[in-house]
Amino acid sequence: MATTTSPNPSGLPAWRTLLRRVDWRMLTAPILVVLILMMLVVPLPTVVLDMLFTFNIVLSLIIMLVTLYLTRPLDFSAFPTALLFTTLLRLSLNVAASRVILLHGQNGEGAAGAVIESFGKFVVGGNYAVGIIVFAILVVINFVVITKGAGRIAEVSARFTLDAMPGKQMAIDADLNAGLIDQEEARNRRADVAQEADFYGAMDGASKFVRGDAVAAILILFINLIGGLIIGVFMHGLGLGEAAQNYTLLSIGDALVSQIPALVISMAAGIVISNVSTGQDIGRQLVGQLFTHPRVLAITAGILGLIGLVPGMPHLAFLGAAAVLGGVLWWQHKRQQASAAQAAQAAPEAAAPIEPEEVSWEQIEPVDTLSLDVGYRLIPLVDRNQGGELLGRIRGVRKKFAQEMGFLVASVHIRDNLELRPGGYRIALKGVDVGSGEIFPDLLMAINPGQVMGDLQGTPTKDPAFGLPAVWINKEQRERAQTLGYTVVDPSTVLATHLHHLLQTHAAELLGREEVEGLLAHLSKRSPKLVEDLVPKLISADRLRKVLQNLLTEGVPIRDMRTIAEVLAEHAAQVNDTDELTARVRLALGAYIVQSLSPNGQELSAAVLDGQLEQILLSSLRSDPQQPSVEPGLAQRLMDKARELMQRMEAQGASGVLLVSAPLRQFLARLLARSAPRLRVLSYAEIPDQKQVKVTATLGA
Known part of the structure; x- marks a missing residue:
C-alpha cells in the first residue's frame, strides 16, 4: 500500500498556512483604494462612519508624530503618497457623511454618528455660528499659512535639488576616481541623490493636494448647509429654525472632524519640507538650538520680570515665566560648571600658551576688482x-x-x-x-x-x-x-x-551695484524724473543690473541709458521675466546694435538659419520654452558650423551676424557663445525697416 507525504507538516489547516504566507503589507494600498471607492458609492452606517473618522484622526496623528522624529526627509520617502491617500480618504469621508446628513438630518443632531455630533456640540458648544467661525479660522490657517508656505518651500527645494544633481553626481564620481569610496558606496550615493530629487519633486506636486482639499472642504460645507435646509424644509416639513439648527450643526461637525486631520497633515508636510538634515530629530534640534544661549535666556527672563512688575499686568503669569527661565538658566550654569570640573580633572596641566597676536580687520586685504x-x-x-x-x-x-x-x-x-x-x-x-x-x-x-x-x-x-x-x-x-x-x-x-x-x-562681470548706482546718478542729472519713477518703484536696482548684464554679455553697449530706462519703465510692471525684459530693451536698441555692426550706412551682411534646422529648433523650443533641449550631436555640429561661419565672414571683412526668428534668438545666442563668441545673433525684429540686409551664407547642421 503506497503512502503519501503530507504537504503540510505543521498540521495546520491549509487556509491558515496560506494566510501566514501572505504579506499583508502588499494589500494595504489596494484595500485602502477599495475602501475609498466604497465610501464614495455605498451608503455607510453611522457606526462605520464613526470608526472611519476615528481612523482618519489616528492616521493623521501617526503621520505627524513620525515626521517629528525624522532625522532627514528621505527617511519618510513615502510621505507624498501618504499625503495623497489621506487627502482622498478625507474627501471620501466627506462624501459619505454628506450622504448621511442629507438623508437623515431631519432626525436630529445624532443622525450622522457620535463623532460628528461630538464635534458639533462639544468643540463649538452647540452654536453653529461659532462653528462656522472656528471652521473658517482653521481653513485660513491651513490654506493661507501652512499649505502656502509648505508649497513654496517644496517648490524651491525641488528646483534647487534638481539644479544641484549634476554637481552631486560629479562629486561622487570624483570621490570614486580618487579611491575614497568603492563602487557599492558610489552606487548607494547615486541612489540617494536620485531619490532626493524624486522626493522633492513629488512633494512639490503633493502640496497641491492639500490646497485643493482645503478648497473642497469649504465647498462641501456650503453644499451641505444649503442642501440640508432645502431638504429639511421642503421635503421633511421642518421649520426653518429647526432645519438650520440640525443641518448646520451636522455640517459643521462633519467639516471640523475632517478639517482638523487635514490641518495635522498640513503641519506634517510643513515639518518634512522645512526639516534640515542634521542627524537629529526636530525636538532635539529645537531644544539644542533655542535653549543653549544663556545670554538670550537671561535677557528674556529679565524682560518678562519687568513686565510682570508693571501695575495691572497678570503678575503670576509673567513672573512665573521669568522664574521658569531663570531656573533653566541656573540649571545650565550648574551643568556647565560640572562639565568644566570633570574636564579639568581628566586633562593634564598644560603649559601656559603663548598669547597670539590679536586678529583685526586690517589684516584682511580686500580683493581688487x-x-x-x-x-x-x-x-x-x-x-x-x-x-x-x-x-x-x-x-x-x-x-x-x-x-x-x-x-x-x-x-x-x-x-x-x-x-x-x-x-x-x-x-x-x-x-x-x-x-x-x-x-x-x-x-x-x-x-x-x-x-x-x-x-x-x-x-x-x-x-x-x-x-x-x-x-x-x-x-x-x-x-x-x-x-x-x-x-x-x-x-x-x-x-x-x-x-x-x-x-x-x-563687461557683464565688471558691472556691479556701485557701477549701476553711478549710471543712475549720471542719468538723473539729465532725466531726474525718469530715474525717480523707475528705481525702485517699478524695478529694483538688482533687477536693473541683471538686465544690463544680459545686454553686456551679448556685446550690446549700455550707453543709451535713457532709452533703456524708458523701455523698462514701460514694461517692468507687466513683465516679471528678466530675459523677456532684456529682449524688449534689445528691440528698442535695434538700430543702435545694427549700426555698430555695419557702420557708415553700409548694408548689413548676415547669415540665416537653414529652414529645416529652424523648424527643428522651434519645435524643441515649443516643447519646453524654459529649457529647450537639442540632441547633443546636432548641438555640437551646430556649434562647429557656427565657428566656421564666423571665421569665414571675418575673413571677408564683415562682422559675424546671424539672423534668426525672435523665439530662437536668446537660445542660439547662449548656445553659440563659447564656440563662436564674436558671432552676433540678432532677431529679424531688431533690424530697422530702412536697413538693407544682404544674406551671404546659410547656417545648417
Missing part, C-alpha cells in the same frame, strides 16, 4: 620716472571702454610679482586670473593680420588679445615689418590691447 601683476623686467613700463607709458595707456583703455560700453570700470591695481617670469604679466578680475602673457620691453611685436608679403627674423609668438601669429623683433626692423604688411606695436600697447579685450569680454 581689477589687478595687474607684472614681472620685475616690466617695472620700468609702469614707472613714470623711467619713462614708462603703461599707466597712461591703461587710463586711456578705461576711458575708451567707458565711451564704448557706457559705464566706468574700477581702477586697475598694479603690483610687481616675483613669482611671474621676468617679462610676464597676469590680469585678474575679482581675484580670478582671466588673462596672462609675456612681453619684452626692449622689443616690438609685429602682428600678422593675415596678408603679409614675407617673413621676419625674431621670436615667434601670438598676440595675447586675439591669438594672431606674431613675431618679437628688434626696433630696427620696424620699417621693414610695416613694409611687409605687419602691424607693429610696442609692449605697452600689447598689454593695453589685451586688457581692453578682456574688459570687453568680461
